[in-house]
Amino acid sequence: MAAPSSSLKRRKRIVRLAFLMHRWLGITVGTMMILWCLSGMVMLWQAWPVPDPAASRMAHGVIDLRIAPVFPRLHEAYRSFRLTMAGRVPLLQTVTLQGLTTSHDLRDGRIVMASSGAGSDARDTGSSSLLSPDDVLDDARRYALATGDQGVLTFRGIKRDDQWIMNTKGRETGFYRYDSDSTSGSILYLSPLTGDVVQATTRQSRFWAWVGAIPHWLYPSLLRRHAQLWSNVLIVLSGAGIVLTLLGLWIGWRRLNTGRHISPYRHIHYLHHIAGLAFGPLLLSWIVTGFLTMNPGGFLARRDAPDWTTKLYTALPDDMPDTVMASLSAHPDRHFRDLRAASLGGHPFLVGTNADGTTQRLNSHLDPFPLTQNAVEAAVRETGLQGVVTKLERDDRFYFSTRHVTRSFPVYRVTGSDGVQLYLDGQSGLPLLVVDGAARGSRWIIYGPHDFDFFPWLRLPLTRLILVFPVLLSVTLVSLAGGVIGLRRLIRRRGPSGTRHNRKATTPPAGDKKHS
Incomplete structure (x- = not known):
């Protein structure tokens, strides 16, 4: 053979x-x-545990400016600002046109920032350090009560590497952790810069995350x-x-x-x-x-998102904080947990979270200022952009609800000449999602087949x-x-x-x- x-x-x-x-x-x-x-x-x-959106809106107390606030000197152009309470501390958050966010304690006008041990030197800048755990404890309590948790909260320190915050933005500074002794076993994480609830888990959600x-x-x-x-x-x-x-x-x-x-x-x-x-x-x-x-x-x-998606939100007028404060003083019967200011195509507006947790779009005098498709189209034209505006009342190919994520409607979709799509909240006008070429490719090549x-x-x-x-x-x-x-x-x-x-x-x- x-x-x-x-x-x-x-x-x-x-x-x-x-x-x-x-x-x-x-x-x-x-x-x-x-x-x-x-x-x-x-x-x-x-899915992965996330804070309850409705409870998060109820976490901050009603803005209390009975003591005259001390506004900081703002030297830059700002894309937006926010008034809120971190426990008993009134805060002003500003966002520059470059996206830099800063919190100011309105009791003395100083910047709330990380201590020198976290990479910044508060003494040299004349800034205050982080808010104290006691400052934001009330926010944690309000969130817990809004979710039906009536347990006693215990402060467990500032955490950077806990299991539940590894992918949470800002964890380098650390978050305050509060544990509840209730049967639900809630664990809450709050930002020491803003008092926001950045993560919340229960015994049940942690179990399902582990399996x-x-x-x-x-x-x-x-x-x-x-x-x-x-x-x-x-x-x-x-x-x-x-x-x-x-x-x-x-x-x-x-x-x-x-x-x-x-x-x-x-x-x-x-x-x-x-x-x-x-x-x-x-x-x-x-x-x-x-x-x-x-x-x-x-x-x-x-x-990074294309420049035009941020240029749509122009700089706020220099006197916008003073105008808002005057409006609040003129309407002592109006109670907000959160008040945000921005400018869409050169037209300033406010988004207020009311005491009951509902939100409303307002003008600088606190009058209703609903967003319309004509207003979005005008903002696109006035900022010199070439784009098509579409009002959506239900899901499209990239903006849709799942069992784990509930999308709000209506939304306005602005499609730029480069094919990039910007989705704006139909009530507030604030940006929700940017879909560029990479995001479209990821949707059709990766996440569509993977999530079926x-x-x-x-x-x-x-x-x-x-x-x-x-x-x-x-x-x-x-x-x-x-x-x-x-x-x-x-x-x-x-x-x-x-x-x-x-x-x-x-x-x-x-x-x-x-x-x-």
């Missing part, structure tokens, strides 16, 4: 290597794949606090998962119809083979898009239950079957005393011979 050709030997070695890679990647990375699938099922219904979002995103604080390491670990693991799935699909296709039946395998090997061929493409889609959510190499990474929600009907709770959940369950079955096969392989390769078996002394089952 003629000896096999060198090309045939090479092909056999490649096939053998592919089988070995699939086997050992399944043993090492397969556990992570199973974890991703199981936690993904949880995340269909339970859902945290394992799915590899989000334990011990790893997440090292941002680059966390990103690299996810990229490497998901990349290995892609190789594992591709090899599995290739091997499964090769072994199809190679015996007397559709599959040469039996029992759990048969299940892994057939289910892998049926649902492996979906598994590959999910792992590839999960890999791309990390924006490897900067692919579709988020970029391209169409509105796919986002319905019933559809998630009767379509998405069974598909995800089937994909999980593929991973679980592979995990059991890998575990059996490891057990068989180890003797009773923990030493490796001599393969020549054992005869593997017929189903496993196909993998050899």
